[in-house]
Amino acid sequence: MPNISLAYCPITVDDVEAAIPFYRDGLGLEIVNDVAYDGHRWVSFGLRGQSGLAVVVSDPGAGRSPDDGDALTRLVVKGSGPGPYVFTTDDLDATFERLQSFGAEVLQEPIEQAWGPRDCAFRDPAGNHVRINQAS
Template sequence: MTSISLAYCPITVDDVDAAILFYRDGLGLEIVNDVAYDGHRWVSFGFPGQPGLSAVVSDPTAGRSPEDGDALQRLVVKGSGPGPYVFTSDDLDATFERLRASGAEVLQEPIEQGWGAKDCAFRDPAGNHIRINQG
């Protein structure tokens, strides 16, 4: 059988520099690529222990028409964007505290869910819904 894997997940943000602080400093991801082209910027974040997988943040019109970018931006700001984006941490409480200390907007403190998972939730600086599960 042929192997298939996820290469990247695009995340729309309105301020790439603010997103770097959230994803690198708050979540602990590492920048693996930072590319500017034609007035836009794409920053790829790698996941320790998962080579070849990245989250790529960019502004709403990067690779889209201005109309589509504006529509996407309105959805993200309202909290109705393409998320939630769900991450897994081997130490949920430490990850939660690091993100909270960074000033990230807390949506839900760590709790044991009825279905068995322990998780928490934040909004990134652009308004994207980010959930983190205990791994």
């Protein structure tokens, strides 16, 4: 059976420029590509230790029909976009402190979840729900 791996994880935001500091400075991801085309922008962030996988932040209309872009815009504005987006870290407390001091909106402080992981939760500048799990 052939190997299959995930290449891109798209995250839709209402303001790409406002999202960059959250993902780059807050989460510590590295910008690996920044493409503008036809009035839209896609910023790809690499994850340490996961070459070939990128989180791609773009506006609701990027690469979509106008109707789909409008529908997604309404969801993003309400804070009801796709997600949550779940990341894993080897130091949950340090990651939480960095994002909190960065000014990210805290949804949940680090706790032990009944279903297993110790995790915390934030909203990115567009309102996307971002969870961070402690690596085992």
